[in-house]
Amino acid sequence: MAFEYFHFMSLIGVAFFAISGTLLGHEKNIGGFGVVVVGSVTALGGGTLRDILLNQPVFWIAEPDYLYATYGAIFIAVVFIRHLPHVSNYYMLLVDVLGMAIFNIVGIEKSLIEGTTMIVAITMGMTTGIFGGLMRDVICREIPLVMREELYSTACLSGGLTYAALFLLGVSYIWCILGSLFITVFLRLGALHWGWQPNIFRKRTVKNK
Amino acid sequence: MAFEYFHFMSLIGVAFFAISGTLLGHEKNIGGFGVVVVGSVTALGGGTLRDILLNQPVFWIAEPDYLYATYGAIFIAVVFIRHLPHVSNYYMLLVDVLGMAIFNIVGIEKSLIEGTTMIVAITMGMTTGIFGGLMRDVICREIPLVMREELYSTACLSGGLTYAALFLLGVSYIWCILGSLFITVFLRLGALHWGWQPNIFRKRTVKNK
Amino acid sequence: MAFEYFHFMSLIGVAFFAISGTLLGHEKNIGGFGVVVVGSVTALGGGTLRDILLNQPVFWIAEPDYLYATYGAIFIAVVFIRHLPHVSNYYMLLVDVLGMAIFNIVGIEKSLIEGTTMIVAITMGMTTGIFGGLMRDVICREIPLVMREELYSTACLSGGLTYAALFLLGVSYIWCILGSLFITVFLRLGALHWGWQPNIFRKRTVKNK
Secondary structure (H helix, E strand, O other), X not given: OHHHHHHHHHHHHHHHHHXXXXXXXXXXXXXXXXXXXXXXXXXXXXXXXXXXXXXXXOHHHHOOHHHHHHHHHHHHHHHHHHHOOOOOHHHHHHHHHHHHHHHHHHHHHHHHHOOOOHHHHHXXXXXXXXXXXXXXXXXXXXXXXXXXXXXXXXXXXXXXXXHHHHHHOOXXXXXXXXXXXXXXXXXXXXXXXXXXXXOOOOOOOOOOO | OHHHHHHHHHHHHHHHHHHHHHHHHHHOOOOOOHHHHHHHHHHHHHHHHHHHHOOOOOHHHXXXXXXXXXXXXXXXXXXXXXXXXXXXXXXXXXXXXXXXXHHHHHHHHHHHHOOXXXXXXXXXXXXXXXXXXXXXXXXXOOOOHHHHOOOHHHHHHHHHXXXXXXXXXXXXXXXXXXXXXXXXXXXHHHHHHHOOOOOOOOOOOOOOO | OHHHHXXXXXXXXXXXXXXXXXXXXXXXXXXXXXXXXXXXXXXXXXXXXXXXXXXXXXXXXXXXXXXXXXXXXXXXXXXXXHHOOOOOHXXXXXXXXXXXXHHHHHHHHHHHHOOOOHHHHHHHHHHHHHHHXXXXXXXXXXXXXXXXXXXXXXXXXXHHHHHHHHHHOOXXXXXXXXXXXXXHHHHHHHHHHHOOOOOOOOOOOOOOO
């Protein structure tokens, strides 16, 4: 059963990231199949890096389901964009939030299954959640969300720590997932809507350049 | 015999990409051995990612021939640039076109040899053809060709689909290669010379930013 | 004994690069845990790529020591920055110089241990030394040092060639390391302090853009 959850969540995460890549690609007026490239890289980048690091077969080569989910999500996004009057950056951030929250958990779990320690698993969760979006932003020459959004990586880490805490407390599987999802999404939506900014690690001598 | 073709085509592709990286590096006034770094990354990046994804030994570590081809092509490019009065961006695009067309095929073939399905193979061909040039553009802070050139990824995909179609029709090996090469080169040169632009995936509400 | 050296040097190199990433992250006003992300990528990027290319287990997954060193160094850097009145770019370059010189050697050694030829080993040393810093610059949207600094990659290559020459001459292990370190650091500090610029590979028709 655990495996089915895992598979299902990965598919959803892949689809969300594919959409976020497609939206940013459109926003940047990338022509032709360039949006498909950006969408695919965003959807598959984080998980690919995770599998390579863990020395596992790359997920979308082992199971082509993920490729179908990616291309399907991109296709749907493209169709909808053509009929939407106005695609704001907001939708892109929203799917990115959901994709990151899910990939974070998937990364931690896959890492724990491979027998790594918890600190490696949390690092792997962040890698999976952040890397796809980072490549999307680099390819599109957008300021990476890691730099732009104050709570981006903090939310990812908090989600990971929540999972770890619940996991070590022996809470059942489904609540680990829900708890982690809630924390990550809550923090990032909070930052988006109410402008939350963590004031840690801030320089004393502020300079705004 | 198939292997010899494969080896030979890979060497040619590596050399073309090495030259394209060197030309862009010069264009951007990168000093010292920086051009060698950019040239190497461009030449080896796509194939390296392909081999890592396929969980194969990385080609330039397994067979140092490719390193010699890379460094040799960079050296020749450097010597020629010193004696050319004017190196236009055009030459860079030309070698990039040829390199991409070849790497696309090499990527598809290597993937099929490893027993992947055709959809994975076509994705792998695009990865091999696009990734090296993408890293070149990112390092040199150039707008990636994926974004700039309308027909870039479309041509790569079309070449891959052509290969797949001919392959599935049972056409002999050499014609699969020639057909795919022709389509990719034809589409990209058409875009370069006559400004072809595919009008698919375009937003209704056009904004030129 | 060789292994202990190797382990110790890797830890020092990781710490230096972690600090350089943290410093640049702060310089660029990255908020929250974003600096931790940049610091980690800088510290672990080069070695991770090296291990993936060599098809070895990734070093920070196999031995979590490296993760502790990374996070520890980032934490110390963050604490110090809060109490330093002015963090100039100079410190960032200094730790980058030391990190690169060390990682270059570590990359060559690990590659030779895996039985590669010397030309592959030198390429691997440059990969290890350059890639982490390159990812740092790309994420922070800084002009990569490979492009900015004339002697950057030249120094790395010279250090590698020095190691290779001493190694082939049968000089004892510790002197290979010290010789290589000296050459790399000397060349880059020379470039920083006295503006050394190699005039190789320069175009005849100079244009300063």
